[in-house]
Amino acid sequence: MTSRTFHLDSIRRVFPSLNHSINGQPLVYLDSAATAQKPLPVIECISDYYSGATANVHRGSHSLTATATNRFEAARKTVATFLGASEECVVWTRGATEALNLIAQSYGRQTLKPGDEILISEMEHHANIVPWQLVAEQTGAKVVKSPINTDRCTLDMRAFDVLLNEKTKIVAIGHISNVTGTRNPIETIIQKAHAHGAIVVVDGAQAVVHEEVDVAALDADFYVFSGHKLFAPAGIGALYGKAELLESMPPWHGGGKMVERVTFEGTQFSASPAKFEAGTPNVAGALALAKAIDWLNTLDKKAAEAHIATLQKQLVEGIKDIDDLSLIGLQAGASVVAFTLKGVHHSDIATLLDQQGIAVRSGHHCAHPLMDALNIKGCVRVSIALYNTQEDIERCIAAIQKACDIL
Incomplete structure (x- = not known):
């Protein structure tokens, strides 16, 4: 059996879509819980x-x-x-x-x-x-x-x-x-x-x-x-x-x-x-x-999940002290971070992130009963995958901070 490895640079090279730009900015894709990008072996x-x-x-x-x-x-x-x-x-x-x-x-x-x-x-x-x-x-x-x-x-x-x-x-x-x-x-x-x-x-x-x-x-x-x-x-x-x-x-x-x-x-x-x-x-x-x-199955899945958990922690540490920002049901070590900003519609935040090249999800996430239980109309969700990097998270944090300043 081939030994399993986790090399981030090698992984990113097999995802051609990660090299794209949106709105004149290099793409940071943080919506993998909605759908993941596809590696070359799958495309081929x-x-x-x-x-x-x-x-x-x-x-x-x-x-x-x-x-x-x-x-x-x-x-x-x-x-x-x-x-x-x-x-x-x-x-x-x-x-x-x-x-x-x-x-x-x-x-x-x-x-x-x-x-x-x-x-x-x-x-x-x-x-x-x-x-x-x-x-x-x-x-x-x-x-x-x-x-x-x-x-x-x-x-x-x-x-x-x-x-x-x-x-x-x-x-x-x-x-x-x-x-x-x-x-x-x-x-x-x-x-x-x-x-x-x-x-x-x-x-x-x-x-x-x-x-x-x-x-x-x-x-x-x-x-x-x-x-x-x-x-x-x-x-x-x-x-x-x-x-x-x-x-x-x-x-x-x-x-x-x-x-x-x-x-x-x-x-x-x-x-x-x-x-x-x-x-x-x-x-x-x-x-x-x-x-x-x-x-x-060629990847070290434990290493991949540890990498995702590290990025989640980095993101949380970078945004948790932003005024009027509330983290929603944060689960340590998970691949997602959901949040709201008091007095601001979730889609406005996501739009400002999109303008900076950051792709995230906003809305009710096909979970109306959960939104009702939390007494919110929706939230922003950042979802992290094994192909994301510390630089992706740094850019996301900076974009969220800028969006909050504007809003």
Whole structure:
């Protein structure tokens, strides 16, 4: 096995987009929690598929389609290994959002009934709230909010324990918050939920980038993530489900590839995971996601996370004493820093940073309930990735200070 390393200069060289300028300033990209930049191995993988080996998968008998199918299924194996899962338990999706909707509309719609409860944390991304509201309307089940400790932006586990009961059939929880970087105690949550007979759906979109995930060790029932936050392209992601759950679930979409035989008298569906993958899949995306994982596996991930934690600390130290600036739910060692400035709209701050070449996110971050709990309309979020540098953070601090002076 090749030894893993972490050399920042070498890493930055494989991200061509980092060499761009915006508004006449060298780009400092600090919005990786929204989507990560793409390394050359991923870019080249996509180009290779479309320029020299394009073919559909699981269809036809010619050599190109056989090669594409083999690569496609090898990519599934790479994702399965990445999650500590079996290949038959990994379903290709367009991302975490589609995966959560699939679970809600297939598993949830066939199992939930009036009076059942779906317990969801207050800090969830909309993608892990809205699908459950839709299926609750369809089945008569009830969505129950599990509140947070607003001072620390952590899940209120005492309240969770009270709300978790025999009516709870599904617990939907984010592994790591996209706004504050809060790492939920999903190991404990899964154990508690299973003790009450509930299944647990984990949104891992922010987590798989920053920590090793072993779904078997977690005993997660479902685990989902998106490729675009993991240095892969948009439009590809994965759903892990326990084999017995996937086998019990009906297909969500109908069409080609997910059937064994179709007649007007009825349809015989393929086994899982194929029965959930109707139509021509995002072959290039699947191959590129596997390539992104292969590339990540060449890096010393502990060193990468230590580097990110150092940059986060540098940023916090540089802005914490700015007048009227409030840090939101700061989690030491996380990859994000969220803040507000009293009397100033968050988008005004982000616009002034953009004018100085600093790309950050402002708004509600697809987390309206969390914003409501914190009694704010939105905030600025700086999100750090392994390719960022101390100079990036220095420029960000200077830009924030200048923006605050102007505003």
